[in-house]
Amino acid sequence: MFIIDCPWCGARDQSEFSTHGEAHIVRPEDPETVDDTEWGQYVFYRNNVKGWYRERWMHAFGCRRWFNVLRNTASDAIATTYVPGAPRPSLPEDT
Amino acid sequence: MSAKPNRVGKKPPQKYSIFSLAHQAMQKHTGWQAAWRSPEPQAEYDVIIVGGGGHGLATAYYLAKETNVGRIAVLEKGWLAGGNTARNTTIIRSNYLCDESAKLYGHAHQLWEGLSQDINYNVMFSPRGVLMLSHNVHDQQVAARHFHALHLNGIESHLLGPEEIQEKVPLLNMHGRYPVLGGLYQPRAGNAHHNALAWGYARAADQMGVDIIENCGVTGFMIKNGVVKGVKTVKGVIRASKVGVVAAGHSSVLAEMAGFKMPLESMPLQAFVSEPVKPCFNTVVMSNSVHVYMSQSDKGELVIGAGSDNYVSYTQRGSFDLTDCTISPLIELYPFVSRLRMLRQWAGIVDITKDRSPIITKTPIENLYFNCGWGTGGFKATPGSGHVFAHSIAAGEMHKIAVPFGMDRFTTGALINEAAAVMH
Ligand SMILES: Cc1cc2nc3c(=O)[nH]c(=O)nc-3n(C[C@H](O)[C@H](O)[C@H](O)COP(=O)(O)OP(=O)(O)OC[C@H]3O[C@@H](n4cnc5c(N)ncnc54)[C@H](O)[C@@H]3O)c2cc1C
Ligand SMILES: [Zn+2]
Numbered sequence: 289m290f291i292i293d294c295p296w297c298g299a300r301d302q303s304e305f306s307t308h309g310e311a312h313i314v315r316p317e318d319p320e321t322v323d324d325t326e327w328g329q330y331v332f333y334r335n336n337v338k339g340w341y342r343e344r345w346m347h348a349f350g351c352r353r354w355f356n357v358l359r360n361t362a363s364d365a366i367a368t369t370y371v372p373g374a375p376r377p378s379l380p381e382d383t
Numbered sequence: 384m385s386a387k388p389n390r391v392g393k394k395p396p397q398k399y400s401i402f403s404l405a406h407q408a409m410q411k412h413t414g415w416q417a418a419w420r421s422p423e424p425q426a427e428y429d430v431i432i433v434g435g436g437g438h439g440l441a442t443a444y445y446l447a448k449e450t451n452v453g454r455i456a457v458l459e460k461g462w463l464a465g466g467n468t469a470r471n472t473t474i475i476r477s478n479y480l481c482d483e484s485a486k487l488y489g490h491a492h493q494l495w496e497g498l499s500q501d502i503n504y505n506v507m508f509s510p511r512g513v514l515m516l517s518h519n520v521h522d523q524q525v526a527a528r529h530f531h532a533l534h535l536n537g538i539e540s541h542l543l544g545p546e547e548i549q550e551k552v553p554l555l556n557m558h559g560r561y562p563v564l565g566g567l568y569q570p571r572a573g574n575a576h577h578n579a580l581a582w583g584y585a586r587a588a589d590q591m592g593v594d595i596i597e598n599c600g601v602t603g604f605m606i607k608n609g610v611v612k613g614v615k616t617v618k619g620v621i622r623a624s625k626v627g628v629v630a631a632g633h634s635s636v637l638a639e640m641a642g643f644k645m646p647l648e649s650m651p652l653q654a655f656v657s658e659p660v661k662p663c664f665n666t667v668v669m670s671n672s673v674h675v676y677m678s679q680s681d682k683g684e685l686v687i688g689a690g691s692d693n694y695v696s697y698t699q700r701g702s703f704d705l706t707d708c709t710i711s712p713l714i715e716l717y718p719f720v721s722r723l724r725m726l727r728q729w730a731g732i733v734d735i736t737k738d739r740s741p742i743i744t745k746t747p748i749e750n751l752y753f754n755c756g757w758g759t760g761g762f763k764a765t766p767g768s769g770h771v772f773a774h775s776i777a778a779g780e781m782h783k784i785a786v787p788f789g790m791d792r793f794t795t796g797a798l799i800n801e802a803a804a805v806m807h
Pocket of ligand 1 (some may be wrong): 433435436437438439458459460461462463464465466467468469470471472473474475483599600601602629630631632633637652653654688728730731732733757758759760761762763766807
């Protein structure tokens with residue numbers, strides 16, 4: 289359980305948000321030309337990192353807008369949140 | 384190659400029985416041996432199992448007992464079976480939907496039934512029945528669908544009506560916010576003791592010469608031309624011809640060390656136990672649509688399982704809001720529980736696949752095998768998982784029950800969809 293800083297509404301309890309997995313996974317431009325291996329990677333394979341992880345959240349019981357979170361999955365500490373399209377923040381130095 | 388341990392000059396291993404108990408009682412219990420040795424790792428093994436939870440220990444046991452692979456070690460990062468094996472709610476059932484699952488979980492269920500005798504350790508397997516409640520029309524349709532699928536696979540189960548359920552579980556509130564419309568009952572299902580399973584396999588494997596090495600986390604793999612040659616550990620490099628990884632929530636972390644990804648996400652799953660009370664609840668009851676699972680341990684504690692958090696985390700805590708989401712339907716269904724104090728709450732990190740079926744597989748690295756993805760419900764499968772994994776590693780070819788569970792299914796699309804299924 290943690291507090292998430294919604295880029296639009298500010299700090300709110302995590303239970304107000306829904307979570308949607310790893311961020312920055314791009315759907316293949318032209319699915320027709322992609323082979324099963326690549327498609328499988330896109331649909332099912334995740335980095336599932338123990339450490340700093342960029343992921344998508346949505347403020348489900350608030351403004352209902354999507355954004356990205358940079359969170360450490362080993363401690364649940366959040367470094368920053370950022371809106372879609374914003375440059376990816378670099379990983380914090382320590383862990 | 385010899386699988387015999389270095390027991391020179393040591394007494395033969397003790398066999399547990401009523402006679403050894405009486406014998407020890409007369410010596411004031413001063414003569415019990417340690418249940419397993421704590422050896423230092425050797426420089427090389429034929430097979431290394433990474434992860435000393437139930438599945439890893441079972442794998443090592445069946446490797447030693449039923450194959451002739453030679454020297455075997457289990458490397459455990461922490462203490463023996465301190466992961467999900469020690470943290471689960473111990474529900475054992477084999478009423479899964481798909482044919483592939485019926486074979487895998489059915490195989491495990493059969494092994495459970497003779498396990499205490501096989502490993503000479505009382506795993507307290509208690510087939511007290513598992514009842515899954517239906518609270519709405521959709522639940523009832525799912526139950527009926529499972530019932531028919533199970534019937535076709537020869538797995539006995541029964542659809543029960545409200546009267547039969549009330550008789551079985553008198554303390555269940557049938558007419559609250561979550562009315563009980565019916566249920567699916569598997570009489571052969573039940574539970575067992577989590578630690579006994581791990582300790583029993585550890586002791587039996589140790590007696591056949593398996594080195595079980597605790598506090599020996601694996602930090603990397605030695606890989607040459609795409610073939611695994613051994614592991615790097617906090618106790619140094621250990622060479623091996625074959626390596627089997629059985630690391631549950633940390634499977635992706637180990638895969639990353641070997642240079643590939645797994646189709647997994649690791650999430651906290653929590654549970655709690657109450658203070659002990661007199662026997663009042665003699666079956667296992669699951670409410671899948673509200674994620675409440677309850678049974679009573681032999682000590683008298685009510686063991687309560689919750690749902691999993693749905694974000695990746697390795698924190699082994701479980702969030703407060705989920706605790707709340709479990710407690711409120713819990714006391715709706717079982718009002719008497721509201722007066723009980725909870726003694727402990729904890730979480731384990733479960734490795735979840737998109738089709739909610741496990742992965743028992745070869746990997747892009749030759750001679751490196753993974754057994755993972757058991758997610759929220761692998762305790763029940765421990766003996767079967769270990770058995771088919773051991774035979775797969777020994778043969779270099781996946782056991783026929785394991786074949787459909789390869790990670791290639793996430794490429795071919797031949798998923799084994801138990802996603803309609805439940806936690807635990
Ligand atoms: C709260 C909860 C309730 C559950 N309830 C049920 C239930 O009712 N019924 C059911 O069937 N299942 C249930 N499960 C699921 C079940 O617990 C697991 O599927 C099963 O125990 C997995 O066993 P395992 O041996 O693979 O994993 P674990 O017991 O987690 O063993 C994996 C081991 O690998 C070790 N490891 C990790 N990284 C390394 C490394 N780098 N080097 C060396 N070792 C490493 C870990 O320390 C750990 O001991 C539940 C799980 C939880 C958390
Ligand atoms: Zn918001």
